[in-house]
Amino acid sequence: MFELRNRLAHAKEATCPGSYSDDEQTKAGRDAERELVNCLREQGIPSNHIFCGLRVPDAFQTRKYEIDVVILTEVGVYTIEVKNWVGEVVPSNDGKMWIQRKQDMRNDKAKSPTKVVFANHLTKLDNSLAASKEIVSPEDYLKFVESFRWGVASKLFNSFVPGLLTGQLSYSAIEVTRQVLNKIGTWDVLHLNGGRQLMGCAHFTPNREETSIVSFAHQRNATWGTLWAVIGYTPSVFVKLYQRGGESWLGHSTCAL
Numbered sequence: 001m002f003e004l005r006n007r008l009a010h011a012k013e014a015t016c017p018g019s020y021s022d023d024e025q026t027k028a029g030r031d032a033e034r035e036l037v038n039c040l041r042e043q044g045i046p047s048n049h050i051f052c053g054l055r056v057p058d059a060f061q062t063r064k065y066e067i068d069v070v071i072l073t074e075v076g077v078y079t080i081e082v083k084n085w086v087g088e089v090v091p092s093n094d095g096k097m098w099i100q101r102k103q104d105m106r107n108d109k110a111k112s113p114t115k116v117v118f119a120n121h122l123t124k125l126d127n128s129l130a131a132s133k134e135i136v137s138p139e140d141y142l143k144f145v146e147s148f149r150w151g152v153a154s155k156l157f158n159s160f161v162p163g164l165l166t167g168q169l170s171y172s173a174i175e176v177t178r179q180v181l182n183k184i185g186t187w188d189v190l191h192l193n194g195g196r197q198l199m200g201c202a203h204f205t206p207n208r209e210e211t212s213i214v215s216f217a218h219q220r221n222a223t224w225g226t227l228w229a230v231i232g233y234t235p236s237v238f239v240k241l242y243q244r245g246g247e248s249w250l251g252h253s254t255c256a257l
Contacts, residue, residue: 007234011225014218014235019194027195032084032119033068039145045071048247049178053186066187067114072178073148074168079114089118090126098129117144182245183209210255212244 022030037050051070058065069080087102117136118125130137136144169177185208190198206214217238219225225235246253 004230007229007232008226010235011219011229012222015220015222015225017193020192020196021194022196028120029082029084030197033082036069036080036082036117036119036145040069040071040148043145043149045073045148048182048245049073049174051181051184053189054181054184055186056184064185070181071148072174072181074174076169077177077181081114081116083116083118083123084120085118086120086122088124088126089129091128117141206241206255208244210244211241212246213242213252215240215242 021027033052037052040050041047049072051072052068054067054070055064056067057063067079068082071078071080085100085102087100089098089100091097092099115134115136118138119141121138123138125135125137129135187199192198217240218235219228229235241255243253243255
C-alpha cells in the first residue's frame with residue numbers, strides 16, 4: 001500500500017509540476033536578443049550563420065565571456081551585445097564606463113569591445129554615445145538590421161566570384177568560419193516549466209561536441225499518470241540527445257545513447 005501511495009505521489013508531481021518564471025528584466029533582455037535574431041533571419045541571414053551565447057576565453061585563459069550574438073556574412077564576422085536598458089545612458093567621467101540612470105537605480109557597465117545594440121525605444125542615449133560607431137541607438141535599430149539584407153543574387157555571386165576580386169569572404173571561407181564558430185561552446189541552458197531558464201548545469205554533462213540539445217519528456221496527463229501508477233509503473237523520464245549540426249528539412253538528427 002505504501003508503494004502505491006508513493007507511486008501516486010510521484011505521478012501527481014510529474015503531471016502537475018511547479019511553475020517557475022524569470023523576473024521581467026531578465027525575460028525582457030532575453031526577448032530582445034531573440035527579436036534581433038528573428039529580424040536578421042527575415043533579412044536573409046541563414047539560421048546556421050547566426051550564433052548566440054558564445055563563450056570565449058579572455059587573454060589569460062582564466063575566465064570566459066559571453067557574446068550575445070555573432071553574425072557570419074560575406075563581409076565578415078560581427079559580434080553584437082544586445083542591451084534592453086530603459087532610461088538614460090551616459091558615459092562616466094573617464095569614458096571607460098556606461099552609466100544607466102533609471103529613477104533610483106544606477107547600473108554601471110564597462111565599455112564593450114563589440115557592437116552594442118540598444119533595442120529598447122525607452123532608452124535615451126547621451127549624444128556622445130549615440131554618435132559612436134560602436135553603438136546602435138534605438139532609432140537606428142531597423143536601419144542596422146536591414147544593413148544585413150542578404151539576397152539570392154548575393155549568394156550566387158559569392159559562390160562563383162573569387163573573394164580576392166570582391167574583397168569579401170569567399171563561399172569556402174564562410175563555410176570554414178561557420179564550422180569554427182559552431183565548435184565554440186555556449187552556456188548550458190535548462191528550461192523549467194513556466195519559462196525560467198537556468199544558465200549552466202553541472203549535473204548532466206553530455207558530449208557537447210556531438211550534442212546541441214537535450215530534451216526531457218514524461219507523461220503529463222493526470223488520468224494516464226494515475227492509471228499507470230495503479231498498475232505498478234513509476235513515472236519515467238525519456239531523454240533525447242539531438243546531434244549538433246544535425247538540423248535539416250527532414251528534422252533534427254538524434255545521437256546514439
